[in-house]
Amino acid sequence: DAKTTQPPSMDCAEGRAANLPCNHSTISGNEYVYWYRQIHSQGPQYIIHGLKNNETNEMASLIITEDRKSSTLILPHATLRDTAVYYCIARGLRDYQLIWGAGTKLIIKP
Amino acid sequence: DAGVTQSPTHLIKTRGQQVTLRCSPKSGHDTVSWYQQALGQGPQFIFQYYEEEERQRGNFPDRFSGHQFPNYSSELNVNALLLGDSALYLCASSVTSQFFYGYTFGSGTRLTVV
Numbered sequence: 611d612a613k614t615t616q617p618p619s620m621d622c623a624e625g626r627a628a629n630l631p632c633n634h635s636t637i638s639g640n641e642y643v644y645w646y647r648q649i650h651s652q653g654p655q656y657i658i659h660g661l662k663n664n665e666t667n668e669m670a671s672l673i674i675t676e677d678r679k680s681s682t683l684i685l686p687h688a689t690l691r692d693t694a695v696y697y698c699i700a701r702g703l704r705d706y707q708l709i710w711g712a713g714t715k716l717i718i719k720p
Numbered sequence: 721d722a723g724v725t726q727s728p729t730h731l732i733k734t735r736g737q738q739v740t741l742r743c744s745p746k747s748g749h750d751t752v753s754w755y756q757q758a759l760g761q762g763p764q765f766i767f768q769y770y771e772e773e774e775r776q777r778g779n780f781p782d783r784f785s786g787h788q789f790p791n792y793s794s795e796l797n798v799n800a801l802l803l804g805d806s807a808l809y810l811c812a813s814s815v816t817s818q819f820f821y822g823y824t825f826g827s828g829t830r831l832t833v834v
Contacts, residue, residue, distance in 0.1 A: 644822070653724070653810050653825030654763065697762060706776040707753070708823070710762030 613637060613700040619715040628685040630714050632698030635679040641702045643674060645683045647694040648713070654697065657683065688718045724826035726811050732832045733801050739831060741796040745813030746824045751775075752794040753823065754786060755810040763810055769794055770816055798831075806833045 615633045622628040634643060642661050646654040658665055658672045660681070665672045671684040685692055697713040725744040733739050745752050751770045755763035765778035769788035788794045792813075798805055808830050812823035 651827075653812075653827045654823075656822040656824070659822065706768045707765035707778060708755075708763070709765070712760075712762055 613641075613709065614643075614698045614711055616696070616698055616711060616714040618712065619717070621717050621719055622685075622688050624690060624718050624720050625687055628688040628692065628716060628718070630683040630685075630696050630698075630716060631680065632683070633680050634698070634700050637678055637700045638702065639678075641700045641705075643672065643681050644699045644701055644708070645670070645672065646697045646699065646708075647692075647716075648697070649691075649694040657696075688716075690718050690720065692716065693718045724811055724813050724824050726809075726826035726829050728829060729827070730830045730832075732834060734834055735801055735803060737801050738797065738799045739801060741798075741809050741811075741829045741831070743794045743796070743811030743813075743826060745792050745794070745811075749813035749815050749824065750792050751814045751816045752788055752792065753812045753814070754794070754796045755812065756780070757808040757810055757828070759807075766796070801833045803833050806831060 642659050644659040645657040648654045658667055658670050660672045660674055674681045695713040695715050697710055699708050723746050727742045753768040754766040757763040766780050766784055767777040768775045772788045783799045785797045808828040810828045811826045814823045
């Protein structure tokens with residue numbers, strides 16, 4: 611079973627920040643939080659990952675709570691091309707597989 | 721920079737037949753993983769290959785088998801196809817090293833079993 615839970619769907623207005631929550635209350639100390647997204651009919655695309663510090667790259671920011679039980683992916687200025695299913699995954703360094711939940715379907719509206 | 725290449729993109733097979741799907745990893749990657757994604761669900765791990773050996777396997781029957789070649793490319797074989805094998809099959813490549821930089825996925829092969 612997936613170690614994370616996410617809302618099934620969210621809407622966001624174009625140009626606004628999209629904040630996608632993820633609950634991972636049973637995450638262990640050596641497990642990283644990874645975010646991927648999947649645009650319709652394409653393979654998943656890596657977005658960002660982190661352990662306990664907040665992370666930022668050219669695509670997004672990842673905010674992890676101090677107790678590491680939840681995190682938020684932030685797309686700072688959402689565009690229509692950000693419409694996709696977003697997956698939050700917990701993975702240990704020695705895990706070879708990714709265990710995926712159902713993800714959050716993010717719809718960006720004009 | 722070529723990413724992960726999968727072939728064919730679409731395939732229709734009849735129940736009971738066998739199918740082979742192919743994957744060329746991203747340049748510089750040495751590890752290949754295969755995932756099955758049913759409609760509306762997240763991907764499910766089938767297995768991972770490294771150094772031409774199956775390193776880990778998910779909860780899939782022996783009808784699913786694979787191979788990795790010396791050039792790191794990989795094949796996924798499925799025997800005795802069932803209707804329930806209809807899915808998007810994704811190949812993901814990565815580098816096995818001290819640090820994990822994430823997987824690069826191909827666009828997948830859409831398999832339809834009729």
